[in-house]
Amino acid sequence: MQLLKLTSSASKLLAAATTGRALIARTLASNPAPMERLLQVGQQRINIVEAGTGDRGVLLMPGALGSAWTDFKPQIEQLPALLPNHRIVAWDPPGYGKSRPPNKTFGLDFYEKDAEAAAQLMEAIGLKRFSVLGWSDGGITGLVLAGTKPDVVEKLVIWGANAYITKPEAEIYEGIRDVSKWSARMREPMEKVYGKEGFPQIWSAWVDGMLNLYRKRDGDICKGVLANIRAPTFIVHGAKDPMIVPEHVPYLKEAVKSTELVHVFPDGKHNIHLKYAEEFNKLAIMFSRVHSGFCSPHSMFRISSGGNAASLFSGNISHDLLLHC
Numbered sequence: 517m518q519l520l521k522l523t524s525s526a527s528k529l530l531a532a533a534t535t536g537r538a539l540i541a542r543t544l545a546s547n548p549a550p551m552e553r554l555l556q557v558g559q560q561r562i563n564i565v566e567a568g569t570g571d572r573g574v575l576l577m578p579g580a581l582g583s584a585w586t587d588f589k590p591q592i593e594q595l596p597a598l599l600p601n602h603r604i605v606a607w608d609p610p611g612y613g614k615s616r617p618p619n620k621t622f623g624l625d626f627y628e629k630d631a632e633a634a635a636q637l638m639e640a641i642g643l644k645r646f647s648v649l650g651w652s653d654g655g656i657t658g659l660v661l662a663g664t665k666p667d668v669v670e671k672l673v674i675w676g677a678n679a680y681i682t683k684p685e686a687e688i689y690e691g692i693r694d695v696s697k698w699s700a701r702m703r704e705p706m707e708k709v710y711g712k713e714g715f716p717q718i719w720s721a722w723v724d725g726m727l728n729l730y731r732k733r734d735g736d737i738c739k740g741v742l743a744n745i746r747a748p749t750f751i752v753h754g755a756k757d758p759m760i761v762p763e764h765v766p767y768l769k770e771a772v773k774s775t776e777l778v779h780v781f782p783d784g785k786h787n788i789h790l791k792y793a794e795e796f797n798k799l800a801i802m803f804s805r806v807h808s809g810f811c812s813p814h815s816m817f818r819i820s821s822g823g824n825a826a827s828l829f830s831g832n833i834s835h836d837l838l839l840h841c
Contacts, residue, residue: 577654622725663741754784
């Protein structure tokens with residue numbers, strides 16, 4: 517696994533501080549408020565939230581039953597200031613959130629259908645190539661999209677995602693079917709979207725869909741397309757994620773040949789982009805900037821191989837370094 521260390525001197529960071537903070541302030545002031553709208557894409561009306569301006573795109577892909585606002589509020593609010601030349605697009609996948617009716621059906625190909633819908637959506641708003649930040653189910657859809665349409669995805673950042681389902685994970689899905697056993701903190705946001713009666717029904721349908729993949733496809737979700745992915749890929753992982761077994765991280769790193777970075781949050785669980793939003797956003801944007809020509813990886817970082825380090829970055833990452841690169 518690669519280990520990435522910051523090598524900029526303290527004096528360089530101090531010199532960049534004033535410029536970096538001023539740039540953030542100017543960008544926040546100049547960016548319009550996020551705009552939410554419904555678009556007709558094929559047979560489906562899809563709800564999206566757009567923030568920021570520019571000719572490059574980033575698609576935020578939420579987890580199971582997730583929507584733009586339930587799953588990506590910190591990213592919608594923060595990323596436009598960190599990527600001032602990008603349009604940040606968060607969607608409610610077909611059948612989720614405000615992209616209803618109808619509710620999603622969970623056939624064996626529902627990830628493939630979402631990947632196709634995502635590509636059609638982004639083309640419809642003028643972004644034929646774009647980067648993907650995908651969480652959980654959205655990370656799986658991102659893998660499918662990058663593997664089936666490699667010319668479409670510029671960069672890929674995934675976390676909480678898996679390309680196959682293990683027996684322990686199938687047992688986890690069945691174990692969380694009954695949402696009445698969830699904490700109010702976890703349950704109530706989904707009840708606000710789907711209703712107190714509707715949420716248990718669509719969640720149980722998702723569980724059935726995952727168990728069908730486990731039983732009818734031997735757990736294989738998208739292993740066959742991973743070798744086709746060409747987009748530079750960043751895998752982020754919460755070491756205490758209760759939803760996926762740890763073996764998925766080394767598997768994806770090996771199977772996705774374009775994987776360049778892996779970062780582990782030692783105390784992170786499944787929702788690391790929400791729990792550690794500021795640090796997560798900086799990591800994702802730093803990766804994006806290196807591969808967009810904004811930063812020189814040789815001047816920013818020293819990359820060394822070997823060892824079993826869990827984390828790419830040691831210490832805090834400042835806005836000043838991020839914007840100065």
